[in-house]
Amino acid sequence: MTLAPPPGFRTLLLVDDEPALLNALKREFRSAPYEVLTATSGEEALAVLADRDVQVILSDYRMPGMSGVEFLAQARALRPDAVRMVLSGYADIGAVIAAINQGNIYKFLNKPWDGEELRAVTAQAFAHHALVRRGAQFSQIFENTSEGIFILDREGRFETVNGAFCAITGYSEADIVGQDHHCLLLPQPGRPTPEFMQELADGGHWRGELWLQRRDGQVFPAALTLSPVCDGNRRLVQVVGLCADITERKGREIALLESEKRFRDFMEFAPVGMAIVNLDGRLGKVNQALCQILGYSREALERLSFEDLTPDEDLAADLAMWRRLRQGEMPVWQAEKRYLRSDGSPVWVELTAAVLRSTQGVAQCFDVQVKDISERRRDQEKIRQLAYFDALTGLPNRRLLQDRLEQALLRARRHQQQVGVLFLDLDHFKQVNDVHGHEVGDELLSAAARRLTRCVRQGDTVARQGGDEFIVVLAEVGAPAGVIRAAETIIASLAAPYELGQARIRVDVITASVGIALFPAHGSDSQTLMKHADLAMYAAKQAGRNGYRIYDEGLAPGG
Incomplete structure (x- = not known):
């Protein structure tokens, strides 16, 4: 069974008309933290794009039928936010210009490729896609919110304002950009004009209520929230501000003081x-x-x-x-x-x-x-669940797993302890899924998740990697023997028979192949540990399944 990736999962599409090269390309990304799809023609790749959300496309330039540039031009129309790259042994200047002009190419790479460079450029492409998407999301929020938003430069001059801010103040964007923020502040006799830029430059935030004046001179009370944006040296670069017209609330306060009866009526029907x-x-x-x-x-x-x-x-x-x-x-x-x-x-x-x-x-x-x-x-909690937990099993997803593994490594470095990373795959899961159907397969995954959770301590983490793969992070490990005992417990637990579905189908073919990587012996960072545990898992599977394998240098590519 091929399970759809969870929300937010990253996908790479490789396109090349030569199957051998396509397989070699796919092997370059076997340990990458994203799904890899393949296509042997532009037409096949367009069909993939019509059905799947792909963030990065890496295509050959010269292909029979539809060329790489023709394909990328159509891909741009179909998935405009996907990052498109060309990999070709035909790299004259005309090819580069055509690729850039027709397909809006992010990078043009040559064959034969350098694996390390290829993976690094692909990672950069995913980062570029995420940055562009976040920018588009921020732009939507900035333009569509009902609250006035503005950005000041380090001197206190307006750089950017949204439509709501213009509606509140009566200024058009062209009128106010470049002006000092004091143009809105109303001088009040006996009270100094607030100077919050220094407080923001010191790293603080400012929130308060002020009397402001609109472009036509009309005075109104406003609630302001100001936050600093600093560079890597903690120097003030910009100020982001929120502005709300609180005339209605101020009027209510005055009414409360002036009339007890009106206030009581107002309160009662609020x-x-x-x-x-x-x-x-x-x-x-x-x-x-x-x-x-x-x-x-x-x-x-x-x-x-x-x-x-x-x-x-x-x-x-x-x-x-x-x-x-x-x-x-x-x-x-x-x-x-x-x-x-x-x-x-x-x-x-x-x-x-x-x-x-x-x-x-x-x-x-x-x-x-x-x-x-x-x-x-409750809605926020549901969103948090969707963002950080697997919808089927309720286990932490990749994003939360990464955070918990990083935290475990920080504690281990501080206290000179070890951390165990177990990468495990359910043996024969596809057989059960094919014979009994997806519903039984999903129930099997949920049951396996519950067994895994019972096998570890409260401070450890069990996460679903995707499909029938799971990750276990054993924090604060004293000795490798403890990790091995945990792996043996997990293997024994997962191998016990399951009764699934309404018909209570007995399933007794499931076992587990477990790969083990230890911090710091097998890696000093989360990516390396995950990669090495994955390699060890494949070695355990190749050795006959239903067992574990501890990573060693002989498992590394070329080892």
């Missing part, structure tokens, strides 16, 4: 939870939406304080933020945090709190808004 909180933290007035979020009656809730609603582990940090807010160290506190419902269960909320002050500037109470974001947090 779609978000609202409260007036006394300076000692006790809830003075609450609305029905907040009662629904927290599961209390109005009378019960108004007898509590926010300390009563805060989990013990969050209390110290929350009290510090309330104190900073009251003392004027920050104009507003915005956070995603947990509160406790009446039944003791946690609820995730988006909190916005500000201090209401008298005309003399004396703090009177806190104006608090609470929005239930439980559904959004």
